[in-house]
Amino acid sequence: MSFNPEGVTRRSFLGMVGAVAGAAAMYSAMSTMGFASQSNWRGRLNLQGAPDNTNILILGAGLAGMTAAFELRNAGYNVKLLEYRDKAGGRCWTLRGGDSYTELGGFTQHIDFAEGNYLNPGPWRIPSDHFAVLDYCKRFGVKLEPFIQVNYNAYLHDSEAFDGQPQRFKEVATDFRGHVAELLAKVVDQQGLDEAVSVEDAEKLVAALKRYGALNDNLDYVTGSESSTFRGWSHPEGGGVDGKPEPSQVNSLSEILNSTLWRNLTTGDNLHMQSTIFQPVGGMDMIAKGFEEQVGELITYNAKVTRIHHEGDQVTASWISADSGSNEQTETADYCICTIPFSVLSQIDHDFSPRMSKIIDSMPYASAFKAGIEFKRRFWEEDEHIYGGISYTNLPITLISYPPYNMFSDGPGVLLAAYPWGAYAYQFNALSPEERIDKVMEYGSQIHPQYYDEFKTGASVAWHRVPWTLGCYGLWQDREADYQDATAMDGRTLMAGEHISYLPAWMEGAVLSALDAVERLHTTITEI
Amino acid sequence: MKMLFTSMAALFLTIPAIAQETSIDTTTWFDNPSTLTQTDGASIYAGVCAGCHMPNGQGAKGAGEYPALANNPSLMATAYPISLVIHGHKAMPPLGGLLDDEQVASVVNFIRTNFGNNYTDNEARAELVKNMR
Numbered sequence: 001m002s003f004n005p006e007g008v009t010r011r012s013f014l015g016m017v018g019a020v021a022g023a024a025a026m027y028s029a030m031s032t033m034g035f036a037s038q039s040n041w042r043g044r045l046n047l048q049g050a051p052d053n054t055n056i057l058i059l060g061a062g063l064a065g066m067t068a069a070f071e072l073r074n075a076g077y078n079v080k081l082l083e084y085r086d087k088a089g090g091r092c093w094t095l096r097g098g099d100s101y102t103e104l105g106g107f108t109q110h111i112d113f114a115e116g117n118y119l120n121p122g123p124w125r126i127p128s129d130h131f132a133v134l135d136y137c138k139r140f141g142v143k144l145e146p147f148i149q150v151n152y153n154a155y156l157h158d159s160e161a162f163d164g165q166p167q168r169f170k171e172v173a174t175d176f177r178g179h180v181a182e183l184l185a186k187v188v189d190q191q192g193l194d195e196a197v198s199v200e201d202a203e204k205l206v207a208a209l210k211r212y213g214a215l216n217d218n219l220d221y222v223t224g225s226e227s228s229t230f231r232g233w234s235h236p237e238g239g240g241v242d243g244k245p246e247p248s249q250v251n252s253l254s255e256i257l258n259s260t261l262w263r264n265l266t267t268g269d270n271l272h273m274q275s276t277i278f279q280p281v282g283g284m285d286m287i288a289k290g291f292e293e294q295v296g297e298l299i300t301y302n303a304k305v306t307r308i309h310h311e312g313d314q315v316t317a318s319w320i321s322a323d324s325g326s327n328e329q330t331e332t333a334d335y336c337i338c339t340i341p342f343s344v345l346s347q348i349d350h351d352f353s354p355r356m357s358k359i360i361d362s363m364p365y366a367s368a369f370k371a372g373i374e375f376k377r378r379f380w381e382e383d384e385h386i387y388g389g390i391s392y393t394n395l396p397i398t399l400i401s402y403p404p405y406n407m408f409s410d411g412p413g414v415l416l417a418a419y420p421w422g423a424y425a426y427q428f429n430a431l432s433p434e435e436r437i438d439k440v441m442e443y444g445s446q447i448h449p450q451y452y453d454e455f456k457t458g459a460s461v462a463w464h465r466v467p468w469t470l471g472c473y474g475l476w477q478d479r480e481a482d483y484q485d486a487t488a489m490d491g492r493t494l495m496a497g498e499h500i501s502y503l504p505a506w507m508e509g510a511v512l513s514a515l516d517a518v519e520r521l522h523t524t525i526t527e528i
Numbered sequence: 529m530k531m532l533f534t535s536m537a538a539l540f541l542t543i544p545a546i547a548q549e550t551s552i553d554t555t556t557w558f559d560n561p562s563t564l565t566q567t568d569g570a571s572i573y574a575g576v577c578a579g580c581h582m583p584n585g586q587g588a589k590g591a592g593e594y595p596a597l598a599n600n601p602s603l604m605a606t607a608y609p610i611s612l613v614i615h616g617h618k619a620m621p622p623l624g625g626l627l628d629d630e631q632v633a634s635v636v637n638f639i640r641t642n643f644g645n646n647y648t649d650n651e652a653r654a655e656l657v658k659n660m661r
């Protein structure tokens with residue numbers, strides 16, 4: 001490292017820390033995208049005493065719709081759901097071998113994954129503080145297993161740094177921490193922070209930083225056994241004649257700062273990514289199936305709602321079959337819970353208030369893209385010793401996630417081979433399914449050269465082409481101004497779904513919004 | 529014999545033409561995580577608008593839908609497509625952050641003069657786009 005403590009004044013040092021901290025804070029604000037509040041789940045509902053013959057109509061059988069149906073049915077209401085698709089779950093969805101999926105534009109993919117393999121095109125991880133979703137999983141017997149967010153042996157990759165070679169997370173993490181600890185330890189050791197840190201604290205801080213940063217006795221972060229204990233050895237520890245390890249070469253702070261690699265060091269520290277987090281065994285739609293077992297008999301499938309109108313104290317939804325082949329039918333009820341995404345609802349004929357209409361009309365849905373590629377063998381495990389976890393890259397695929405299930409098995413495995421947002425996602429959306437896989441292969445092979453030799457099959461979901469959401473999740477244009485009004489009863493209808501929550505793009509948000517709608521509806525009805 | 533030869537030649541000619549239609553040149557794509565880097569109208573259309581309005585502007589329909597831009601009389605007034613692209617409306621997201629003034633003008637000129645539309649008057653210019661932001 002080129003850092004010379006004598007040459008750095010306290011002011012320039014603090015400025016440097018500030019610059020690093022500022023950039024990191026900025027990035028973490030970007031990467032959390034405002035998804036940082038904990039669930040406000042207050043425990044199971046136990047609604048009682050629904051008046052006889054009270055009919056509730058629920059539009060959309062995603063998690064919000066099915067949560068509402070389950071709770072209201074249990075309370076004694078007559079509940080019916082109308083769902084556009086031939087299955088329940090909405091965005092809580094899994095693609096497996098034998099499935100076919102036709103996106104808008106008529107592009108059809110026949111999924112050819114091996115038995116037991118799958119792609120979760122939407123939700124893929126459940127934080128441990130998403131209490132409502134976890135509780136329904138427990139109640140409905142949906143088996144959960146750990147989802148691996150952080151894997152120290154996965155890669156951080158920047159095509160412009162380290163000659164485009166992917167670096168192991170443990171190396172970058174240890175180097176970054178070591179260099180920052182060294183800088184601070186040396187400043188403290190020379191009483192450089194005398195105003196901020198008392199003499200007694202300074203001693204402890206130096207000891208702590210030495211341990212934290214894997215520094216040597218001179219407080220240097222350098223190539224040696226201290227750093228290699230964390231970042232790995234160039235010749236690994238072993239047994240017998242050849243057992244003595246050789247330290248690995250540390251990277252300079254400058255090299256790491258000038259790459260983009262530091263950006264993903266703290267992703268796993270985000271409130272909703274902190275270990276332990278979960279996924280259902282066998283695919284995310286096991287949650288949808290758990291709900292469907294409870295309320296499936298209340299659902300009319302293939303029913304495309306085309307009109308919602310209120311008359312007196314009744315609300316009526318008109319619908320046609322999803323293939324537009326049938327005549328219009330109607331369903332009338334005393335109240336309605338509408339979970340149709342606002343993107344789609346904005347295109348449906350309705351008589352909601354001007355205020356509600358304006359809010360519905362001002363919510364476009366975000367772009368997102370996911371591709372799953374199945375390879376003939378789990379080369380990331382066999383060749384690179386990567387078991388679950390996520391590699392991050394500056395390439396348009398953004399990340400590669402390794403399956404945290406069936407580890408060490410022979411035969412094919414499916415990687416989540418791309419998951420970009422923003423401009424990259426828009427462009428993947430604009431390609432045909434075949435062209436997307438070609439692009440994903442081109443980028444992914446820069447990280448794993450085995451890609452082309454081991455390719456078996458691929459599948460992708462471009463969220464703006466999903467026929468029943470027109471996007472990934474609802475984007476508020478002015479949440480501060482509009483949110484409360486969107487939660488209000490409009491005629492006889494309450495809105496629910498992911499978009500009516502401060503946990504957007506999380507299943508927990510969808511479920512909590514439904515629980516809140518159900519409670520308020522029940523209160524309204526029983527207090528009349 | 530001659531007949532057969534010409535029909536075979538026709539066959540050989542049409543195959544690459546079809547193949548070309550399905551494989552888009554993406555060399556100017558994927559260059560920036562937050563903005564589009566394509567500059568000509570056709571590439572901008574193919575790189576972002578086609579995701580929803582479809583490669584030939586034909587639109588699409590499911591539970592929700594994307595309107596066709598092909599043969600669309602709404603494109604007559606230049607300001608209308610400019611405004612939609614910058615500010616969005618309903619399920620169409622505002623794309624003014626992805627595209628700069630020149631790019632918006634290029635793509636608007638492209639849709640107004642392709643897919644069966646022939647509005648060559650009142651070309652969109654970056655100036656106008658800038659004023660409408």
Ligand SMILES: Cc1cc2nc3c(=O)[nH]c(=O)nc-3n(C[C@H](O)[C@H](O)[C@H](O)COP(=O)(O)OP(=O)(O)OC[C@H]3O[C@@H](n4cnc5c(N)ncnc54)[C@H](O)[C@@H]3O)c2cc1C
Nearest residue numbers: 060062063064084090091123124125305497498505506507
């Ligand atoms: C790419 C991606 C990644 C995600 N990652 C995660 C994650 O890791 N963890 C997590 O917890 N959450 C994640 N989410 C968010 C989660 O999927 C959603 O918040 C949740 O599933 C939304 O449920 P919902 O019931 O509000 O809406 P939906 O599931 O969209 O349900 C709405 C239903 O309405 C139906 N419908 C639409 N139009 C009509 C109509 N006209 N007539 C009748 N029915 C209609 C639809 O078919 C659908 O079934 C992710 C989402 C995406 C897209």
